[in-house]
Amino acid sequence: MQEIPVTSKKQPRHPLDDLIRTDRIPHIWCPGCGIGTVFSACLAALKGSGINLQKTVMVSGIGCSGRAAGYVKLDSFHTTHGRAIPFATGLKLANPELNVVVFSGDGDLFAIGGNHFIHAARRNMDMTVICVNNLNYGMTGGQVAATTPYLAKSTTTPAGNPETPFNLPLMAYACGATYVARWTMLHTRDLTDSITEALCKKGFSFIEVLSPCPVNYGRRNKQKPLDMLKLYQEKTIIKNHADPSKLDIDFEKGIILGKFIDLDRPTFIEHYDKIYRPSRLQENVSGLNS
Amino acid sequence: MEFWRVPLDADTIQVSRGIVHILEDRCKGCGYCIEYCPKQALEFSANFNQKGYHPPVVIKPEECVNCHYCEIICPEFAIFSVESLQTTEVEQART
Amino acid sequence: MMKPAVLTGEYFMTGDVACAEGAMAAGCRFFGGYPITPATEIAERMAIRLPQVEGCFIQMEDEIGAMAAVLGSSWAGIKSMTATSGPGFSLMMENIGLGVCTETPCVVVNVQRGGPSTGLPTQGAQGDMMQARWGSHGHYEIIAVAPSSPQEIFYLTITAFNLSEKYRLPVLVMTDEIIGHMSEKVIIPEAKLIKTVSRPKPKGRKDRFKPFAPGPNGVAPMPAAGEGYNLHITGLTHDEKGYPVMTVEAQTEMMARITEKIQKNLDDIIRTDSYLLDDAEIVIVSYGVSARTSMAAVAEARKLGIKAGLLRLVTIWPFPEDQIRELADRVKGFVTVEINLGQIHREVERCAGGKVPIFLVGHPGGTIIHPDRVVTMLKEAF
Numbered sequence: 001m002q003e004i005p006v007t008s009k010k011q012p013r014h015p016l017d018d019l020i021r022t023d024r025i026p027h028i029w030c031p032g033c034g035i036g037t038v039f040s041a042c043l044a045a046l047k048g049s050g051i052n053l054q055k056t057v058m059v060s061g062i063g064c065s066g067r068a069a070g071y072v073k074l075d076s077f078h079t080t081h082g083r084a085i086p087f088a089t090g091l092k093l094a095n096p097e098l099n100v101v102v103f104s105g106d107g108d109l110f111a112i113g114g115n116h117f118i119h120a121a122r123r124n125m126d127m128t129v130i131c132v133n134n135l136n137y138g139m140t141g142g143q144v145a146a147t148t149p150y151l152a153k154s155t156t157t158p159a160g161n162p163e164t165p166f167n168l169p170l171m172a173y174a175c176g177a178t179y180v181a182r183w184t185m186l187h188t189r190d191l192t193d194s195i196t197e198a199l200c201k202k203g204f205s206f207i208e209v210l211s212p213c214p215v216n217y218g219r220r221n222k223q224k225p226l227d228m229l230k231l232y233q234e235k236t237i238i239k240n241h242a243d244p245s246k247l248d249i250d251f252e253k254g255i256i257l258g259k260f261i262d263l264d265r266p267t268f269i270e271h272y273d274k275i276y277r278p279s280r281l282q283e284n285v286s287g288l289n290s
Numbered sequence: 291m292e293f294w295r296v297p298l299d300a301d302t303i304q305v306s307r308g309i310v311h312i313l314e315d316r317c318k319g320c321g322y323c324i325e326y327c328p329k330q331a332l333e334f335s336a337n338f339n340q341k342g343y344h345p346p347v348v349i350k351p352e353e354c355v356n357c358h359y360c361e362i363i364c365p366e367f368a369i370f371s372v373e374s375l376q377t378t379e380v381e382q383a384r385t
Numbered sequence: 386m387m388k389p390a391v392l393t394g395e396y397f398m399t400g401d402v403a404c405a406e407g408a409m410a411a412g413c414r415f416f417g418g419y420p421i422t423p424a425t426e427i428a429e430r431m432a433i434r435l436p437q438v439e440g441c442f443i444q445m446e447d448e449i450g451a452m453a454a455v456l457g458s459s460w461a462g463i464k465s466m467t468a469t470s471g472p473g474f475s476l477m478m479e480n481i482g483l484g485v486c487t488e489t490p491c492v493v494v495n496v497q498r499g500g501p502s503t504g505l506p507t508q509g510a511q512g513d514m515m516q517a518r519w520g521s522h523g524h525y526e527i528i529a530v531a532p533s534s535p536q537e538i539f540y541l542t543i544t545a546f547n548l549s550e551k552y553r554l555p556v557l558v559m560t561d562e563i564i565g566h567m568s569e570k571v572i573i574p575e576a577k578l579i580k581t582v583s584r585p586k587p588k589g590r591k592d593r594f595k596p597f598a599p600g601p602n603g604v605a606p607m608p609a610a611g612e613g614y615n616l617h618i619t620g621l622t623h624d625e626k627g628y629p630v631m632t633v634e635a636q637t638e639m640m641a642r643i644t645e646k647i648q649k650n651l652d653d654i655i656r657t658d659s660y661l662l663d664d665a666e667i668v669i670v671s672y673g674v675s676a677r678t679s680m681a682a683v684a685e686a687r688k689l690g691i692k693a694g695l696l697r698l699v700t701i702w703p704f705p706e707d708q709i710r711e712l713a714d715r716v717k718g719f720v721t722v723e724i725n726l727g728q729i730h731r732e733v734e735r736c737a738g739g740k741v742p743i744f745l746v747g748h749p750g751g752t753i754i755h756p757d758r759v760v761t762m763l764k765e766a767f
Contacts, residue, residue, distance in 0.1 A: 012311040014367045021617070024628065026366060031318035031343070036365020044362065055611045059457070070617060070629060075610040077460065078619035078629070079453065080483050086417075086450035090457025090465070091610060093441045094415050098461065098611050116453075119446040186326075188362040226325055268443075276436035279387070 019043045019053075021073050028067060032218075032225035034185035034211030038132050039068045041188050042103060045195035046074075056099040059088040061113060064139045064213075065105035065132040082112030085120045088127050096269050099199065100127040106147040106208075107137045110166060114146070121175035121204045123268040128198040128205045131168065134213035142216030149249065153220040170244040172206040173261050179205035180244065180261035184232040185212075187257060194259060203267050210255070308356025308371035310348045316368035319343035323360035323369050329353040332360065388437040391576035400564040401468075403535040403571045404494055405430035407542030408466050410573065412581050413492070414440035415465040417454035419447060419473060422506040423562040424496040427468035448473035452480035452493070459489045460618065462609030464546055464583075468494035470562075471504060471513055474520070481555050482521030483620045485643060488553040488597065488605065490584055492545045495557060496565040499750035509562030510750030511673055511724040517557050518702050524640065526647035528654060529557040529702040531672040535569045541699070547582040548654060552646055553604050559701060561724070563674045563753055587614070597639075598625040603646035647703060656699040657708060661687065665694025667767055668712050670733050671722040672698040675754055679722045682759035691763050701729065709736035718767060719743040722759055724750055742766070 014020075020043070029035050046053060053074060060069035062081035069076035079087045088100045102109075109117055109131050120127070136154050137143040144154040144161050147168065151160040172180045179198050183191040191209060198205035212218055212228035223231075235251060240258040249255050266274075273280045297303075310331070317339055324332045324346050331354050335347035346369065348354070354371060361370040391410045398406070405427050408416070416435060418428035428444065435442045441458075445451040451467045458465040469477060474495045484491055499505025500512045513520075517529040528548050532538035542558055549556040587594050587606035591614050597605050605625075608614040621629035622636045647654065660680050662668065667686075671679040676697040686693040696712065698705060709732075712719075718741045721730035730745045737743055744766045748754050 011313050011315065012370075014313060014370050015361070016367060020367060021628075026316050026318065026341070029365060032320040032322075033365055036367070037322075037363055040362060040365065040367060054613045057610045070619065073615050075614065075616045076618070077457070077610075078617070078621065079456075080479050080620060083449060083453040083480065086445060086453035087457040089443070089445075089450075090415070090417060090454035090459075091461045092457075093443060093454070094458035094461035094463040094465070095609070095611055115446050116450050119450070185365075186363070188359075192362070225320060226322075229322065229325070272436075272441070276442075277439055280439060 016040060016043045016047070019046065019073050021071055024071055027071050029064060030215045032212060032214040033064070034134065035065050035068065035132050037185040037188060038130065038191065038209045038211060039071065039103070041185075041192040042101070042130060042195055043072065045192045045199060048192070049196045049199045051099050051199055055097050056101065057091060058101045058103055059084045059091065060102065061104040061108035062139070063105040063108045063137065064134070065103060066108055068103045082108055083116065084108065085113060085116040085129070089120060089125050092125060092127060093269065101199070102127055102129040104131065105138070106131055106133040106135070106168070107145045110168065110171070111146045118175045121172055121177040121206070124176060124178060124203045124265050126202050126204070126267045126269065128195070129207070130195065131206065131208050132211050133168065133208050134211045134217055136213060136217040138213045138216050142213070142220055149251065152217070154217070155220070165249065167244070167248045168208045169247045169260050173244040176204070176265070177206045177261065178203035178263045178265050181206075181259040182208040182210070182247065182257050184210040184236060184257065186229050186232040190238070190257075197259075203265055306356045307374040308354040309351070309374045310354055310360065310369060310371045312345055312347070313368045314339045314345040315341070316366045317343055317345035318366055319345070320365065322363045322365070326363055327360055328357060329355060386437065387439075388434070389576070390438045391573060391579060393573050393575050396571045396573065397568055398535060398571050399426065399566055399568050400532070400535040400538045400560060401426035401496065401566065402430050403539040404468070404542050404558065404560070405434060406571075406573060407539040408492065408546070409434050409438070410539070410576070410579050411464065411543040411546035412583070413464045413466045413546065414438065415455070415458040415463045416442045417445050417451040417458065417465065417467050418442070419445055419451045419469065421448070421470045421473045423498055423509075423565045424468040424470050424494065426565070427494060427496070448476040449480060452477040455491045456480060456484050456487070456489050459491045460610050464490070464550065466492040466494070468496065470496050470498045471500045472502070474513055474516065478520045482523060482525070484555040485521065485525045485527065486620050487618050488607070488643065489555065490549040490553050490607070491555045492542065492549055493555055493557050494542070495559050497559065497561040505751050507562065508751040509565070509674065509724065509753070511561055511675060512728070512750055514559065514701060514723070514725065514728040517559050526644045527557065527702050528552065528554065528647065528700065529559050530656075530699060531559045531701050532564060533673055533676045533697065534564065535567065536571045538564060539571055539573065543579060543581065547580070550582045550584045551604065552650070552654070553584060553607060554643070559673070561674055595625040596627045597623065597642060599642055599646065603642070603649055651703055654700060655703060655705045657705050658697040658699055660695040660697065662694035662696060664692060666692040666717045667694070667720060667763060668716050669693060669695045669720045669722055669759065670698065670709070670729065671695065672701055672729065675722045675724055678754050678756050679759055681756040682763070685756060685760050686763045689760070689764070691767065693763055698729070704732045704736070706736045709733055710738065713737040713740045717741060720746060720759065720762055720766070722746045722754055724748045724754060
């Protein structure tokens, strides 16, 4: 019998391995899924930002993107569908020293979790929200989502989506987010820089990342993963500080990427301390235990 | 690289070099690193890894410029590059 | 301005306010709430009191967010609580399940009102008792307590916190609008007389720590986020390391972990009270405000020569099965008194095992059960 060539046994150490639960790799994401790339960019940003990683927590919801919390080697919380943001709010308020990162998907954050997103942005809760937008509900097999393009096919819109999708940066801006950006997983370096900026910035930061979903969205809409990446390369344009109301995703006309909003506003905790706990304004903020 | 006119300091330009390391068992054969390597230094190997995918193999190791793009685009943490000592050797040769 | 957490003194306060003060005395430093009649006053009191001890109050956008914030705050190491009524309780159920599965200590107060649905917002009932037991999906154990007075709600809220910290799960304080809105004398003792319990903290190497490996009493020690333990906490079925494992074995082990820590500690958890029970021939089983009605009924019945006694359930869940079974062997019958059409009644029936007759004095909701109705039942049935 012909011997099938196998890999060498010795595995070198990837530079990000110290932030990954390597005992759970390879992860569950499909071949060609962009979530792994976004996750990798997030880890690179966590490392490069210089923030205290022991005090950094990742909170996620349910869905393919939500699985990221299971692979990061930090305190991580895989919560209920749509409720990552209020859970993260509780963590942050109980211990303001924590750096809270919410890593979840478009369905989790904007459909079931929409209300929580709106209010956390309004309050300017100090957290960084990374939304992996693969235009559908991937984990459950490819159903229509709030971000699915008009006329796109999904398992629950087999003849085409009759709804029009959200413009996520506009929504984040309208709700009061102080940092709003959109990238694709192909623009990995820009994405990493953006996440680094968001991590180091106080207030509610939101980054939308477009990502292919080859097995569900891509397959039903005749988009191979490399085709999607080509689209990201050719049909996108970076326009920093573009008007959020003009940021609808249109694969024909082109998708605008960039850092759109970068403002400063006092956070919820700053307001709360000023009105209710003035003694904390002088001291170093620490946990509610002190 | 095609120059319309060769710059006067062309011989002092130092190109970084890299060595690509591949964690073959993590690869899922998506092909992103191969497609987007700016030097086309990678291609699918004929080997299979434990899960049955074809991991990449470096076909032009001398072309790698340590841009790290394969490392950052890979969704699987299966490939990375490190700076090669070759750069230092060139530096030493010039001094 | 800083004020003490324990407001030692004698007061005339409502049950809702007493509940908030009990939480403060227990060490609660985070409240994530949402307004709902008749529990709003608890949130309002906590909004004033928590900043006085440098705690944090937030009114979330809905009850689902409130419960999620309470879980998050607990994982940051802080004793946390929320308060609601029927409709909000239903909304919180998914996250209560998350709290049970992730073994998160917290307290949820349900000031019950007439239901179902919007029901009677300003009028009390006891119709959520079975929901307290089984409201979230899946099979699990829960602890629920039922106070009968504003004074008792002060102490039982502290007990609820202590049980939740000791056994690492959400504990429900099932009161009702009548107790919540009634004003009575409440004596708050000195702080040093109040015993509080906090979650067990881990010892040993952080990198070897398993967040769900049970300790000697069946409960795992619980670090907080940010302490360097690299916890992974998930609502998926998980092993002792916290990693999701989708096998029947992992499910069996996890279920054993979350149920046995309660089932094996019933002596510590179950609390009941009694009135003239020792020589009673007919036992009234009741809880909450209905137990007060029942006490009056027992006194009245005794005057009429009926040897009635009261078993007042302080802990509703886990249900004091052994006590009912033991009583069933020596009494002539039971009467359950509750402001619903038979919820705890079914538990009494189940545990009495058909040995003796059991009757229900129920009420659809909206007001207390008059003692005369109970006395009439005692006279007619026995």
